[in-house]
Amino acid sequence: MENKTTTFGKMRIGEEKPENPGPGVWLIPGFGNTGMVETEEGLVLVDMPVLPYLGRTMTELRKISQAPVNTVFLTHGHWDHACYLDHLFQEAENNGAAEPKIIGQRNILKRFKKYKMLAKYLDDINRDQFNVPEGELAFPLPERNPDIVFDQSISLTVGGIDFHAFHELGETDDALWVWVPEKKTVFSGDLVMYSFPNVGNPFKVQRYTLEWAQGLENIVAREPEILIPGHGPVIKGTQRIRDLLLNIAGAMRYLHDEVIRRLNQGQSYEEIVNGVKLPEHFFNDKFMVPRYGHPTFVVHGILRQYTGWYDGNPSNLFPPPRNEVAKEVISLATKEAMLDRIRELKGQGREAVALQLADMALATQLATEEEKELRLLKSGMLKNLGHNADSFIAKSIYYRGEEAEKKTAETL
Numbered sequence: 001m002e003n004k005t006t007t008f009g010k011m012r013i014g015e016e017k018p019e020n021p022g023p024g025v026w027l028i029p030g031f032g033n034t035g036m037v038e039t040e041e042g043l044v045l046v047d048m049p050v051l052p053y054l055g056r057t058m059t060e061l062r063k064i065s066q067a068p069v070n071t072v073f074l075t076h077g078h079w080d081h082a083c084y085l086d087h088l089f090q091e092a093e094n095n096g097a098a099e100p101k102i103i104g105q106r107n108i109l110k111r112f113k114k115y116k117m118l119a120k121y122l123d124d125i126n127r128d129q130f131n132v133p134e135g136e137l138a139f140p141l142p143e144r145n146p147d148i149v150f151d152q153s154i155s156l157t158v159g160g161i162d163f164h165a166f167h168e169l170g171e172t173d174d175a176l177w178v179w180v181p182e183k184k185t186v187f188s189g190d191l192v193m194y195s196f197p198n199v200g201n202p203f204k205v206q207r208y209t210l211e212w213a214q215g216l217e218n219i220v221a222r223e224p225e226i227l228i229p230g231h232g233p234v235i236k237g238t239q240r241i242r243d244l245l246l247n248i249a250g251a252m253r254y255l256h257d258e259v260i261r262r263l264n265q266g267q268s269y270e271e272i273v274n275g276v277k278l279p280e281h282f283f284n285d286k287f288m289v290p291r292y293g294h295p296t297f298v299v300h301g302i303l304r305q306y307t308g309w310y311d312g313n314p315s316n317l318f319p320p321p322r323n324e325v326a327k328e329v330i331s332l333a334t335k336e337a338m339l340d341r342i343r344e345l346k347g348q349g350r351e352a353v354a355l356q357l358a359d360m361a362l363a364t365q366l367a368t369e370e371e372k373e374l375r376l377l378k379s380g381m382l383k384n385l386g387h388n389a390d391s392f393i394a395k396s397i398y399y400r401g402e403e404a405e406k407k408t409a410e411t412l
């Protein structure tokens, strides 16, 4: 296992050092954080990062303590928290120590089954979501299921210290957070991450908004003094934790209520996506920057939770293929006029519209030179959009598109 700064796709992580916010309480940073509590019966861990961060995490962990790993809580089944566990069993065997117990919420079992069923598809979309180059691992599969699963909550004592895990619907349907009263510490998993909450991820199934807010409020009710998030640095101080978590919960409740109000007013999906704006004061915190999740994604997520796919326009109930429509539209204009207009729109910074026109033109029969120019134009516009996007997910999607168009242009 290597111990160095590394990248997963275009995300660079690895300079951060472990934090020790309270006696025997640790945050060991990786792609996702590993939480740790030292007890007299060994270590209790919360989550394990993905390769290639794993090596670094284990090295840092063993610098802190040589004690055996007693228990691992998995805050949810995402690959950046729950994939790699075999090495802990190997380590226990090598040292003649007892095997660690792995604890998760029951839905993690369904999640791991789904991952195996959709492995190739999930590898494809993760490559886009994280901008992972071909040939690099994009979707690691889980090595083992938890030995102990629970539905709502579970409590256990390790080395005289009580651990309580509570199920919450948040980023996933198998989320849990861990409360250690003696240490006044919460391990939140991705209920708290170093970004605007990732509800409505463009690639993924339904995530939870109101329930997530409720989960954060439940954490606040315990009045923790230390919070170890799923990603990002330790959050310390009861007041700071309260302010941040209620701010995140407030943002999600605001977006939720706005969508509901507008649905009841009869607004369309499009009107709602473009109309809902989160007040600026919610962003006044480094944990709320839309560097990964994004308020507009959240609006999509809420709409998908409550509405079907029909957009209210009968023309779109059984629509013809988009390419067929594009051909009809393009036949009304000359190719030159079309290309000129796309360039003009690009010059005006109206890339979103220009891209729609470019796609229509690309759906028709073009001369090789025209197609090449269009694809390079499109590639340039996607690059600009990627540059200006705040969310890492949006950036990845644009940059992957930019590269794909450039590659196709080169083959022409």
Ligand SMILES: [Zn+2]
Pocket (backbone or CB within 6 Å): 032, 078, 080, 081, 190, 230, 231
């Ligand atoms: Zn995560």
